[in-house]
Amino acid sequence: MVQKKQYVTIKGTKQGLIFLLDDRCSYESLVEELIEKLSSKHYQQSEGPDVLVKVDIGYRFLQEHEQAELERVITEGRNLAVEQFESRVLSKQESERLRQEAETVTLMRIVRSGQVLRVNGDVLLIGDVNPGGTLIAKGNIYVMGALRGIAHAGYEGNEKAVISASLLAPSQLRIADHIKQFEQEEKIEQMMASAFLNENKSFEIGRVQQLVQSHPELAKNETHLLV
Template identity: 65%
Template sequence: MVQKKQNVTIKGTKEGLIFLLDDTCSYQSLIDELIEKLSSKHYQQADGPDVLVKVESGFRYLQPEHKQEIEQIITEDRNLAIDHFNCKVITKLESEQLRRKSQTVTLTRMVRSGQVLEVTGDLLLIGDVNPGGTVVATGNIYIMGALRGIAHAGANGDEKAIISAALMAPSQLKIAEAMKQFERDGEEEPIMASAFLDERISLQIGRVQQLVHTHQHLNKNEEQIN
């Protein structure tokens, strides 16, 4: 006798449960089997904390209303709570957002006093940021010139972001939510310097060469090097 293929497979882990949803059957068949399997007394409400559930939908993209329906079926009258949904496909919009987040925007210009330059992703600026000028990026900021204004990297909260400049003489630096003001009054202006957050989320400035040892995650497309 040929065993019927399961559309829903439930596995236990140390962290909770994983619901593996078949991505080739119809959505209604998936829902019917999910309801059937959760009708077991084993999954009825019990004393104790909620068990976390991870839902793996493979190459089936779940619309928000589908996620809401599945979450309701899994959690209703049960001590089960959705940890997260995981899918191997993304929408065109999500793909574009990821592309922009990982891109490097290269610009050749001067950022003058009163000007604000904002980009999504990393910023490579070939030029200076004058006093009173501001550059903001969701990723890293690389300035092939003098930074004498304001620079804010990791603007969406990325604490691993860095700010590098050929000449580092800013009035203000900010990485994620950490900020530092500067008053130079004749102080030495560091050449080829970088700002980053240490393990205490404190903003530090050091030589660019330090990044080779402390910021390996900055490497991109290394596999393309022959």
């Protein structure tokens, strides 16, 4: 006798339940087995608070009405509450967001006093950031010129972001939520320098070559190198 394939796996955790739904079977077969498994007395309405359920749908894409149906099947007549659906399928919006964050935007200009430039990803500025000017990036900041104003890298919390400049003489550096202010008497002026957060979340400033050891992940697309 051939054993029937299991499309629904239910696992218990400290936080509640995880429903693992096979992403290779038909949607109809999935719903049928889900109804069958949840018909057990174990999952019927009982006293006490709702048990939180995470539904892992793998690489399956669900239409809104299908997700609503699955949630109804799981919760109707039961003290189960769907906390979230987890999917490995990226929406077009999410895919575009990740693409933008991974790319390096190249700008050729001077960021003048009072100007604020914000980039969704890494930024390579061929030009200067003047005193009073601000350059902000979700990723890393590279300035092929003088950085004399404010640079804020990793502005959405990326503490691994770095700031590099041909001439590093900033009034303020920010990485994620960490700020280093440079008062007039402690102004630095270094050629080919970089700044990043060390293990103690303190700013470390030195020659750009140190990034080879501290941030090897900055190397990208080395497979395109012609040797």
